[in-house]
Amino acid sequence: MNGRVFVIGLGLIGGSLALCIKKEHQDAVVVGFDINSEQARLAKMLGVIDEIAGNISDGAIDADLIIIAAPVNETKEIIQLLAELPLNPKVIVTDTGSTKSKIVESAASLLQKGITFIGGHPMAGSHKSGVSAAKEILFENAFYLLTPGNLIEEYKVELLKEWLIGTNAKFLTVTPENHDYLTGVVSHFPHIIAASIVRQTEKIAEAESLIPRLAAGGFRDITRIASSSPEMWKDILLHNRDTLIELLDQWQDEMNGIKTLLEKEKSDAILDYFKQAKKFRDGLPQKEKGAIPAFYDLFVDIPDYPGVISEITGYLAKENISITNIRILETREDIIGVLVISFQTEEDRQKAERCIGIYTSFATSVGT
Numbered sequence: 001m002n003g004r005v006f007v008i009g010l011g012l013i014g015g016s017l018a019l020c021i022k023k024e025h026q027d028a029v030v031v032g033f034d035i036n037s038e039q040a041r042l043a044k045m046l047g048v049i050d051e052i053a054g055n056i057s058d059g060a061i062d063a064d065l066i067i068i069a070a071p072v073n074e075t076k077e078i079i080q081l082l083a084e085l086p087l088n089p090k091v092i093v094t095d096t097g098s099t100k101s102k103i104v105e106s107a108a109s110l111l112q113k114g115i116t117f118i119g120g121h122p123m124a125g126s127h128k129s130g131v132s133a134a135k136e137i138l139f140e141n142a143f144y145l146l147t148p149g150n151l152i153e154e155y156k157v158e159l160l161k162e163w164l165i166g167t168n169a170k171f172l173t174v175t176p177e178n179h180d181y182l183t184g185v186v187s188h189f190p191h192i193i194a195a196s197i198v199r200q201t202e203k204i205a206e207a208e209s210l211i212p213r214l215a216a217g218g219f220r221d222i223t224r225i226a227s228s229s230p231e232m233w234k235d236i237l238l239h240n241r242d243t244l245i246e247l248l249d250q251w252q253d254e255m256n257g258i259k260t261l262l263e264k265e266k267s268d269a270i271l272d273y274f275k276q277a278k279k280f281r282d283g284l285p286q287k288e289k290g291a292i293p294a295f296y297d298l299f300v301d302i303p304d305y306p307g308v309i310s311e312i313t314g315y316l317a318k319e320n321i322s323i324t325n326i327r328i329l330e331t332r333e334d335i336i337g338v339l340v341i342s343f344q345t346e347e348d349r350q351k352a353e354r355c356i357g358i359y360t361s362f363a364t365s366v367g368t
């Protein structure tokens with residue numbers, strides 16, 4: 001397809017969608033705007049967008065597709081701003097926000113002016129933010145939820161899907177209310193739990209200094225998402241307040257139930273509790289993005305000598321293994337640090353683990 005695509009908010013999601021569109025629709029021009037001009041500059045430099053717009057109005061007026069990929073509150077404000085502009089009557093406006101009811105409600109101002117708004121939410125992401133984390137394969141096999149209202153003609157929805165075909169995502173249409181309930185259960189609520197486990201652990205760690213050093217595999221797995229953007233999640237929670245309050249009540253019942261089993265030492269019932277959880281968890285679809293992490297990290301214990309990092313990256317380059325990110329954690333006393341190398345795929349992570357095993361004696365482990 002050709003035409004002008006305007007992406008507002010050039011972070012993880014806006015950047016990844018821009019890459020998908022550029023890959024699939026090479027005749028299209030992708031214009032971007034970010035309130036943080038550094039992000040916009042970086043997006044241009046990384047080839048994520050073709051042009052930077054000076055402001056929202058400049059980018060929006062002649063766009064054929066507008067994608068708002070900003071935090072959910074800002075998304076509402078941007079929609080109000082767009083509703084004041086003389087947009088191309090054929091433009092499709094969509095967003096990527098993690099909540100839908102309030103956003104779709106605010107888009108009534110666009111619909112009143114005859115402008116098509118189709119709420120969107122690609123159900124894949126990461127705890128990482130910013131355009132430098134953007135990648136073309138982020139949405140592969142993920143569900144992409146769409147919330148077109150009844151007034152939206154079907155061909156417009158098909159047109160939007162065609163623009164987004166490079167995501168290789170699976171589109172699903174839901175109502176905004178149903179969207180917020182479903183994502184409340186599988187995404188927003190788990191986020192609260194992850195953050196609460198971290199908060200509780202932090203308090204206990206004040207008296208128990210060994211805790212941070214012992215918080216390894218299981219703790220890291222269940223709390224990875226607590227490292228996501230606090231600002232973004234604050235707004236998601238407030239947008240989906242009622243659902244989350246209901247789920248918190250249910251969770252308290254759930255916790256009281258397991259507490260009672262423990263108090264009464266109901267061994268069989270505790271076993272059943274875990275068996276049932278394992279059965280449901282093991283039965284979750286494996287190939288769908290929702291069930292697997294979006295980034296594949298390999299942890300390498302590295303000793304203290306100059307050039308050790310370039311030595312490792314050199315071995316990976318020799319074996320043609322691409323890395324997407326590299327950083328050092330200094331969490332253990334007995335070694336200089338832990339190198340965390342991120343890969344695009346599980347296959348690359350496994351190849352890297354084998355490669356490091358062949359060329360070095362450094363211990364590696366998989367975690368998040």
Ligand SMILES: NC(=O)c1ccc[n+]([C@@H]2O[C@H](COP(=O)([O-])OP(=O)(O)OC[C@H]3O[C@@H](n4cnc5c(N)ncnc54)[C@H](O)[C@@H]3O)[C@@H](O)[C@H]2O)c1
Pocket residue numbers: 008009010011012013014033034035036039069070071072074075078096097098099121122123124125126127128129130131229232236
């Ligand atoms: N991170 C995820 O896992 C994920 C997944 C799916 C959907 N989402 C949703 O997608 C949206 C973007 O999330 P993200 O992870 O890309 O966040 P991000 O922080 O990586 O990027 C958001 C970008 O929006 C910019 N921005 C903020 N206000 C703006 C404004 N008024 N005008 C223009 N730009 C503005 C920020 O500067 C930032 O660069 C959010 O609504 C989020 O709820 C996130």
Ligand SMILES: O=C(O)C(=O)C[C@]1(C(=O)O)C=C[C@@H](O)C=C1
Pocket residue numbers: 097098122123124125126127128186187188225228290293294
């Ligand atoms: O993988 C993660 O880090 C995510 O939290 C991604 C996740 C999710 O909860 O699944 C987070 C918010 C988005 O709205 C969609 C996807």
